[in-house]
Each structure stands twice: as C-alpha cells, then as structure tokens.
Amino acid sequence: MNGVHDLGGMDGHGPIAYEVDEPVFHAEWERRVFAMTIAMGFYGAWNIDSSRHARERTPAAEYLSSSYYEIWLGGLERLLDESGLLPRAETEARIAALRAQAG
Amino acid sequence: MSKHRHTEPPSELVLRVKALESLLVEKGLVDPAALDVLIDTYENKVGPRNGARVVARAWTDPAYKARLLSDASDAIAEFGFTGRQGEDMVVLENTAKVHNLTVCTLCSCYPWPVLGLPPVWYKSAPYRSRAVRDPRAVLREFGLELPEDVEIRVWDSTAELRYLVLPERPAGTEQLGEEALAALVTRDAMIGVAKVAGPA
Numbered sequence: 655m656n657g658v659h660d661l662g663g664m665d666g667h668g669p670i671a672y673e674v675d676e677p678v679f680h681a682e683w684e685r686r687v688f689a690m691t692i693a694m695g696f697y698g699a700w701n702i703d704s705s706r707h708a709r710e711r712t713p714a715a716e717y718l719s720s721s722y723y724e725i726w727l728g729g730l731e732r733l734l735d736e737s738g739l740l741p742r743a744e745t746e747a748r749i750a751a752l753r754a755q756a757g
Numbered sequence: 758m759s760k761h762r763h764t765e766p767p768s769e770l771v772l773r774v775k776a777l778e779s780l781l782v783e784k785g786l787v788d789p790a791a792l793d794v795l796i797d798t799y800e801n802k803v804g805p806r807n808g809a810r811v812v813a814r815a816w817t818d819p820a821y822k823a824r825l826l827s828d829a830s831d832a833i834a835e836f837g838f839t840g841r842q843g844e845d846m847v848v849l850e851n852t853a854k855v856h857n858l859t860v861c862t863l864c865s866c867y868p869w870p871v872l873g874l875p876p877v878w879y880k881s882a883p884y885r886s887r888a889v890r891d892p893r894a895v896l897r898e899f900g901l902e903l904p905e906d907v908e909i910r911v912w913d914s915t916a917e918l919r920y921l922v923l924p925e926r927p928a929g930t931e932q933l934g935e936e937a938l939a940a941l942v943t944r945d946a947m948i949g950v951a952k953v954a955g956p957a
Contacts, residue, residue, distance in 0.1 A: 659863055659864060660862065660863060661862050661863070661882055661885040661886040662860075662862030662863075662885065662886065662889045662890070662913065663862075663886065663889055663890045664882075664886040665886070667881075667882040667883040667886045667887070668883050669883060669898060670878050670881065670883045670884050670887075670895065670898050670899075671877070671878055671881065671883070672878050672899070673876065673877060673878070676876050676877065678799065678800045678804075678873065678874055679796075679800060680877075683770060683771050683774040685796045685800070686774050686778055686792065686796075687774055688795070688796065688799070688874075689791075689792035689793075689795040689796050690777065690778060690781060690787055690792060692795050692841075693786075693787045693788075693791055693792055693795060694781070694786065694787065697786060697787075702916050703916065706863075706864060706916065709864070710863075710864075718882060721877075722865065722877065722880045724770065727770075727773065727774065727777070730777070731773075731777065734777075734781075739784070739786060740777075740780055740781065740784065740786075744780060745773075745776055745777060745780060748776035748777075748779060748780055749769075749772050749773055749776040751776075752767075752772050752775055752776055753772055756767055756772070
C-alpha cells in the first residue's frame, strides 16, 4: 500500500532539524506510549507488520503534522479498537472522565 | 474556590495516554512495573555505547571484523547485544572510497540493540525523504563534505533488516586501546551522517 509514510524521494519537507545531546524521550507521555506499544507487541494480538500498517493508516495530513509518538499512540489505539481488546468508546469515556476530574 | 489550579490542566495528549494506560492496566493487558523496566532499558541501558564497542573491537581485532562483516547478527551477539529490532543485522564498512548512509524511508527502522532508539531527526520527513535522493546534500547539512570521488551508498532499512555503519578508524589512534577507541565513536558515525574524529 502506498501512502504518505512512503517518503523516499519526496520534495518539500525542508531542512533536517538536528537536536544536540537529544534525550531519548522528550516527555513522560512519550515514555508511556513507547512502553505500552512494546508491551502490547509482546502480548501477541498483532505482529510488527500490523502495527506498522495501523500507523500507516493515519490520515495523510495528520501523519505529517504529528510527532512520532503521537503516530504510535494513534496506531496503538487503532489496534486495540480493531482487535476488540479495548473499544474506542471505552477509551473516549475514560478521557472524558479524566478531563472532568482535572477540572 | 473549591479547586486550586496551580498548573495548567493536562493537555489532551497527556489525558489520552493516561486514559489508555489506566484501562490497559485494569484489563490486565499491561503491567505498569514491566512498562517501567522497558523504559529504563531503552532510556538508560541500551544505546550507541553498545555499537561503539562493536566498532572498536572491529578496528582492533581483524578476525572479529571479518566475522562482523560476514555475519553481523552473530558477531554482535558475542557482546550479548541481541533482541528486538536487531534480529537481522548487516554491517557496512566505510573506506576512503565508499561512504555508507542508513535511513528508513517508510518509518523508523533502526538497530536498537547497538544504537538504542533513533533520534527525532532520523524519524522525520526531511531526513527520510531526502537521504535517498540527495544524500550528498544531506551529509553536507550534517557538516560532512565528502570529496566528489567518494561513492555514497544509501541503505534503506526494513523491519526485517537493519544496518550499522562501520566508520573509518581515524588517523592518530594507533596507540589507543579498544576502550579509548570506543569513546571516540559516535551515534551519528554509525548511522553514516558523520565521520569519527580523532582524539582532541
């Protein structure tokens, strides 16, 4: 399947942004998304090809404007929903509850 | 006021991640302690120092270098550097006439056991799009100007096959031992966007 992720040779993405002494993670939520994704990979309900495919199905405009771990998060939510392990409605309800708590 | 808000409310992204983790834990799908171990492993234990040791050994031990170039996965496993995202490895040797550059145009494939997790620029659209099309200009952007007669070979990684560049050993390091050599080797040199500089 071709798609926006197939970036080889594409023009117009501008200069490379290099960060000196870059940390492995830039925020706590990135650590959690990374670890949940790897842990759910071990769980075995899908394989690496399915998880890549889940990320590659991110809508094109969203893909290009999202950070790496945002794309991972979207992919994980998609896989959990499609596998039935965690329906999206349940996640949405929990987000709403947490938002209400945070006031 | 019933609520004292001393900080900004958490962003939508932070809420989404918290919601997801709390549900996965409740359903018994992930163990929070196991998540912490994974994070500690890739944040503090696995990283480019591993790859640097492999490179330094290859520079000082011709028999090891031969093994590394003929079966990289096995030679790297001699250090105990194995596991995810490094199951099938190929090592690419830089010479005075050939410079190797690695990329993953489709996403972020990278040899985790020897380099850890990739930097943001490696996963970004500008690097992925241009490394395969105009590598000389990309290298110039990293401050590496290669003579025109040096051939640049670009290797596009896949989920199945990942690369490690064996940089050239810098001049003036004849007296250095393996450990001192390893200290000179950088992540960028093992991706192929830099050379290893000699001792300062």
